[in-house]
Amino acid sequence: MTHSALASALRLYLVTDQVSLLGHTLTDVMMAAVQGGVTCVQLREKQLTTRDFVAQAMALSALLRPLHIPLVINDRIDVALACNAQGVHLGQSDMPVELARSLLPPEVFIGWSVETMDDVTRSASLPVDYLGVSPVFATPTKTDTHTPWGLDGLRRVRAITALPLVAIGGIHSGNALDVLRAGADGLAMVSAICSAPDPRLAAQTLRTLCDGI
Amino acid sequence: MTHSALASALRLYLVTDQVSLLGHTLTDVMMAAVQGGVTCVQLREKQLTTRDFVAQAMALSALLRPLHIPLVINDRIDVALACNAQGVHLGQSDMPVELARSLLPPEVFIGWSVETMDDVTRSASLPVDYLGVSPVFATPTKTDTHTPWGLDGLRRVRAITALPLVAIGGIHSGNALDVLRAGADGLAMVSAICSAPDPRLAAQTLRTLCDGI
Numbered sequence: 001m002t003h004s005a006l007a008s009a010l011r012l013y014l015v016t017d018q019v020s021l022l023g024h025t026l027t028d029v030m031m032a033a034v035q036g037g038v039t040c041v042q043l044r045e046k047q048l049t050t051r052d053f054v055a056q057a058m059a060l061s062a063l064l065r066p067l068h069i070p071l072v073i074n075d076r077i078d079v080a081l082a083c084n085a086q087g088v089h090l091g092q093s094d095m096p097v098e099l100a101r102s103l104l105p106p107e108v109f110i111g112w113s114v115e116t117m118d119d120v121t122r123s124a125s126l127p128v129d130y131l132g133v134s135p136v137f138a139t140p141t142k143t144d145t146h147t148p149w150g151l152d153g154l155r156r157v158r159a160i161t162a163l164p165l166v167a168i169g170g171i172h173s174g175n176a177l178d179v180l181r182a183g184a185d186g187l188a189m190v191s192a193i194c195s196a197p198d199p200r201l202a203a204q205t206l207r208t209l210c211d212g213i
Numbered sequence: 214m215t216h217s218a219l220a221s222a223l224r225l226y227l228v229t230d231q232v233s234l235l236g237h238t239l240t241d242v243m244m245a246a247v248q249g250g251v252t253c254v255q256l257r258e259k260q261l262t263t264r265d266f267v268a269q270a271m272a273l274s275a276l277l278r279p280l281h282i283p284l285v286i287n288d289r290i291d292v293a294l295a296c297n298a299q300g301v302h303l304g305q306s307d308m309p310v311e312l313a314r315s316l317l318p319p320e321v322f323i324g325w326s327v328e329t330m331d332d333v334t335r336s337a338s339l340p341v342d343y344l345g346v347s348p349v350f351a352t353p354t355k356t357d358t359h360t361p362w363g364l365d366g367l368r369r370v371r372a373i374t375a376l377p378l379v380a381i382g383g384i385h386s387g388n389a390l391d392v393l394r395a396g397a398d399g400l401a402m403v404s405a406i407c408s409a410p411d412p413r414l415a416a417q418t419l420r421t422l423c424d425g426i
Contacts, residue, residue, distance in 0.1 A: 049306035049307070050288055050289070050306070050307045050308050051305075051306045051307055051308060051309065052306070054308055054309070054312065075263055076263070076291060077291035077294070077295075078289060078290035078291035078294075078308065078316065081290070081291075081316050082290075082308060082312050082316065092264075093262035093263070093264045093265070094262070094263045094264055095263050095264060095267055095291065095295060096264065096267070099267065099295050103291065103294050103295065
């Protein structure tokens with residue numbers, strides 16, 4: 001995929017979180033979000049057994065594949081291979097990027113979370129396809145993260161890399177346009193969609209914002 | 214590998230457990246056990262990040278490879294691929310065996326834990342290379358397991374499969390010969406070696422028992 005094709009695919013990027021589902025099933029929330037206009041889904045599971053993680057990934061993959069919406073697996077190369085995911089997202093405590101690249105088919109894209117400018121600089125020599133700018137704003141979903149980048153930080157990242165940028169952390173309809181204007185190609189969200197009273201409507205509102213810029 | 218070559222390689226099988234190390238490093242305990250006569254090492258990690266699990270697996274692999282002692286990775290196909298492990302061990306909540314087989318190079322062997330006679334019967338039509346008979350005796354190391362097989366159960370398993378059998382759970386020098394006589398090809402141990410005051414001596418004692426039968 002070219003940078004610009006990937007950047008479009010990542011435009012409105014749902015990151016799943018079982019904890020935030022407010023009693024709905026993951027599948028229901030994801031499908032509502034997809035109907036609302038989500039363009040990419042990342043499955044992130046830290047508690048499930050491998051068997052359950054694979055089963056969940058396969059179920060989502062079966063729903064997303066006919067819609068041509070990429071499924072991205074967080075951290076686990078084994079699960080990504082098992083469900084033929086289109087992408088993998090790696091953080092700083094996941095498998096090193098070069099190693100992951102060597103284990104994945106060439107068409108599977110790799111996203112990588114950057115937490116410092118050093119990470120961004122390093123990314124130039126790594127086989128990564130997009131960067132996750134994490135966190136842009138403070139967020140209750142992830143508590144183990146660095147100081148938020150803020151809009152200024154995002155602009156500084158934008159200035160030194162041509163890779164597609166997905167911003168994550170504390171994004172909602174009130175600040176989404178600012179984040180896009182600061183240079184993000186995509187907006188990633190957990191609770192703004194998963195925990196919305198109406199995930200479809202929440203996604204639709206955000207998608208309209210994304211399309212209007 | 215033929216059944217009999219694999220059975221020999223699995224003869225004295227160390228399963229690592231960070232919790233049982235009594236303040237020693239995993240590497241030190243493993244190398245002492247190897248000097249004492251361990252023929253195979255399984256790395257089992259449920260708490261580490263993927264990055265740390267891969268680093269640990271690579272460190273052990275670098276030590277074991279020149280000694281021609283197979284390294285088996287528990288559960289994680291991604292880690293096994295990353296460190297070029299010789300084997301993978303799968304339990305009932307890990308990736309389904311057929312799927313794991315499709316993701317691994319053909320020379321990587323697969324062990325599978327059987328907890329019921331139904332599992333043993335099913336194994337005949339699965340791409341598995343050895344069975345872990347788990348637990349043979351009650352054990353404090355794993356608390357989420359089924360009723361122990363006992364020596365009678367092990368004999369019943371032996372009677373209906375030609376696959377190499379590795380017995381695990383509550384094995385020590387006092388019952389090792391009984392387990393081998395009941396049909397086990399290999400003895401797997403966590404605490405009898407990891408938590409021994411002298412892991413090398415513990416392994417040596419068990420190896421002498423294995424070689425004498």
